[in-house]
Amino acid sequence: MLLFLFMSAFAGTEAFSQKNDVLVKSPDKLLSVNVQLREGKAFYSVSYAGRSILEPSPLGLVSDLGDFSQQLQWAGNKRKTIREQYVLDRGKVSKVDYNANELRCAFLNAGRDTIEVLFRVSNRDVAFSYLIPQNGKGAVACTVEREVTGFDFPAATTTFITQQALPMTGWMRSKPSYEEPYSIEEAVGVPSQNKVGYTFPALFHVGGQAWALVSETGVADNYVGTRLSEGTADGLYTIAFPQNGENNGQGAASATAPLPFQTSWKTITVGKDLRPVVASTVATDVVKPLVKSEKVFSPGRATWSWIIWQDSSANYNDQVTYIDLAANLKAEYVLIDALWDKLTGKEKMAELARYAASKGVGLLLWYNSNGSWNDAPYTPKNRMNDRTVRREEMAWLQKIGIKGLKVDFFGGDKQVTMQLYHDILVDAAEFGLVVNFHGATLPRGWERMYPNWVSSEAVLASENLVFQQSFCDNYPQTATIYPFTRNAVAPMDFGPVFLNKRLSRTQQKGSIRRTTDAFEMATAVLFFSPVQHWGLTPDNLAGEPEYLLDFIRNVPTTWDETRLIDGYPGKYCVIARRKGSKWYVAAVNGEPQEKTLTIQLPMLANKEVSVIKDGEGQSSVLQKQKIGTSVTITLKKAGGAVLFN
Template identity: 60%
Template sequence: MRLILFALLFLFYSSALKAQSTSALSPDKSLELKISVTDGKVFYNLFYQQEEFLSQSPLGLLSSVGDFTKDLKLIGKTSSKIQESYKLNRSKVSEVNYLANETKFTFVNKENDTIHIVFRISNNDVAFSYWIPKSKKNSNDCIVEKEITGFKLPSGTTTFITPQAPPLSGWEKTKPSYEEEYTREEKVGTKSQYGLGYTFPALFHLGNKGWLLISETGISGNYPGTRLSDADSEGIYSVSFPQEGENNFNGAVTASSTLPMQTSWKTITLGKTLKPIVESTVSTDVVKPLIKSSKVFDTGRASWSWIVWQDESCNYNDQKTFIDLAANLKCEFILIDALWDVKIGKEKMTELVNYAKSKNVGVILWYNSNGNWNTAPQTPKDKMNTAEARRKEMQWLQQIGVKGLKIDFFGGDKQVTMKLYHDILIDAAEFGLGINFHGATLPRGWERMYPNYMTSEAVLASENLVFQQGFSDRYPSTATIYPFTRNTVAAMDFGPVFLNKRLHRDPNKGTVRKTTDAFEMATAVVFFSPVQHWGLTPENLQEKPSYLFDYLKNVPTVWDETVYLDGYPGKYCVIARRKNTKWYIAAINGENVRKKITVNLPMLKGKGVSIIADGNEQESKFSIQKLQNTTFDFNLSPNGGTVIFTP
């Protein structure tokens, strides 16, 4: 009898493994998720307006408390509605009304270990996370060894993604640091430059179907930062954990936590156009604030000597000059970069901070993140890598009135490194310091999670305009990729707005700028960062017309609303942003050909506006108009731009 009962149970379990399926919809029913279990393996498909955007893609992970990659059975499904309104004060929008349908799918393996896969589906976003509960069998620690999460794109798809760099590569072994060139419509499945896959966010063009962006959010030291593998023979990109050599072999490549354990959220944003991608808030929708603080962390614009004047400018007199420049431009900050501890010293830095205060300018100071995870020699170093050293330094910074820190050279995504980001942010919040990370990972929901997180580099940024003529030549096109990729998921400290013809202190040396002045003005709006570090120098004030600086004195760095108007990665971009009642509409041309782009601007109908547009050669022209119609023609010069703004 027992044998018969066992046989019946085995047959039941076997049949359950072979064919199970279920689905879930977005609130407007335009986006459909399908979950299926075939031969004990879990898959998902995504459909938008009844067209398949993701083909059958695998789900699951391998952990120390259970193998959830095979022999799985769906045993439960619970659904609920998520309706939440929240505010952001350092973002591309200030108020979010988040509406989504949440479905938790419960699976067991043949050992009866349980895992939940939680999906949240809004009208253009899907976010999902794995959740491993406590049980009588498993009540302590859990190690996740790998995910098999995958993304199968339709054939014919093209990519705008950045390759993962090898560990301990790049200058002074500081990579990987999300500072690689984007692919430009490479065929899906093309092997990455280094054979190590690609970093988030990853943008895919599905031809006539539309666009899809994959990213990750919700990491605070609880999980490593992950990436996409190269596509396998079936065209599936899989989630990969960090490489062993990252951070100079410090830390494990796996994820560990006490149970219950939740992984990071993987996010997918999709639509017929790029509008849902540019306007998405999914990276903050699925996270929560981690700490509360009564302290005020200011945002704003900063002068920055290093970007054009380089290391030699890190001296007392030059920094005083750039404090005066910040005051003239009504900038809230000056960024004083590497080697200040040696070339200026702490005693004289106190004097500089006090001088800046007298000019109503806050000081941001650079630090090396090390540790021993790379060989970058710039100081100050060994001040941010341990709690004791960090808190002692931050206490001094608070005492002299420093407003924020730029911390550089992290070089990896292991959980131990993600924990370091978290610990720095937590300590800095206590001491009233805003934080900017460079040579760093992609921020993952941090503008909502931490009150003092400002911005991160995590992109091939403006220093490369100074270092490489080739990057400067490609920059107009590159700049039109960033708003649809890196900058749509989080703040991006590119360091825009240059007016020098040659990017060097000596006007006869250095790389040659290829963009127009109007293009540079437009990047102040196109690129979003709560703290914007301008590439301006003191001589610009005498060389260029005053209306450029009148505009820069008032342009916001945080926004109440962001609206996609038009664009194509690598070709052009038109974005509108609003602060209070004032609108800023910016267009940049990524190609070396003249362009006319017509957009609808209902928010400006009947209003008087100021316009900075392309003039002769690189120079700009200024006009004041009253817009009678809802449409506007942007006539963009090669590598040019336009910015329209209301008074």
């Protein structure tokens, strides 16, 4: 149950009874963490290149074994160098070379029990976690009631953060689900709408001189998902545990696990610009694979009828049409969403799976997660929350050749909910099924921990383009925020790429798309998800230029390398991703006026590239050109471009 344990013995450590400060630096010496003990309370501060990122910020937690937030004494420390190379098969990079300096500090509380704080500092990231070792007093488990962990930013800091929803609110009481809008360059301490804090990840612009992205990783069934509290006027945010009302009041808001007990990792990615934020792999650097499987779980692209054709399309004939669309677009999957059990049925689904296989396409099926933690009526339901029923269902899915599941409508961040995510993933891995979560929490290192997890929503995603004209209107700006926040820490199932002018089946009504075709092509690269669910429809095969469809047929969904070229959240973003020897560069404009950018692309110097860029109105044009080390591109309002070799 417990993740990533470390030996608790401190043999050979340096005694700290007379010392008040301990410093650990990154390998390049630019990023540093200073751990302090002041009047019995532990603090840490973070600086980068001599600039303060976090002022002294509180450390500690309160548990049923004792209060580890006050009356502390130094007990010692250990240091070591971390060097690890690992491979990600569903990542924004494929090979990671992780180098960090580790500092472990031990403290004694008033009851003479020990807590250890483990810090790892790489050239761009700080990660830290608490470990409560076995205490020799007969206790076999521990309950963590709360953390006092804080992040105290300088008062001049501004924020790009997304508020926490209240429990059992929203459609059919299905929140919280990490589907709230982001602040844009807001001062620290501005109250959130719900006054219950903010979800991870949270981006901070520190005095206009540096950036810090705060998040969490390493949560399976061993802990709760935490968040940030409301901020103070001078910039202090602390860790908050789940609200009691989450999961319809079921389960504790605390976290319980056997001793030794290690908490989640809190992470801080730091840079003078946003490049480290986009490139960071800290969410997977400090975790390990949890589940072993001999089965192969493949990423890919998917067509998806529900996003435009909505509920009624989960019938047999419409899904045949979308299977044919997938085959035409060389997509590996078709996602069949809610109500398939009623509109197609299990017997016909087996027939549909055979038809899809004959076209070289795999099927993914939607499920409602719930027992009683929301009122969402969509079926199939009550199939994923009970282990016996779940495994019977998964055995049937495996038998008829279904490739994976989309599970929706979870109940929050309590440990009981995290246990459900974990159990679904573990069982699905046994049956060879990939898993995608919607209406869900932030994934926390899951692309390395689980071999079959392929994506999660955990963002205000593309369904809102269909539901709200206002979301369509603001989408260009929103799209420039996600690469620096939600999508920087984990794959994000946004569901991009729309070519319909109106987002409805008949295109006679519904939301009006504001973005250009080139912008939409760019989102196929801008938004990273190992399984990408396109917003395309069968109409697009006849109504759009073949070069746009060819781009979709060939664009990868996993990457060997990712680089931020330029950008600013809420304004514009240019990202380059590499697969093998091929580079894809995506640019989008989030501001209400045309923008001309000169971007540096040394990886494409003196090469001929294809460019899809804005044309007349919303249309695009395709050009081929040889570029030097830089290229100038003009992006229309709500416009974009893609360059690829």
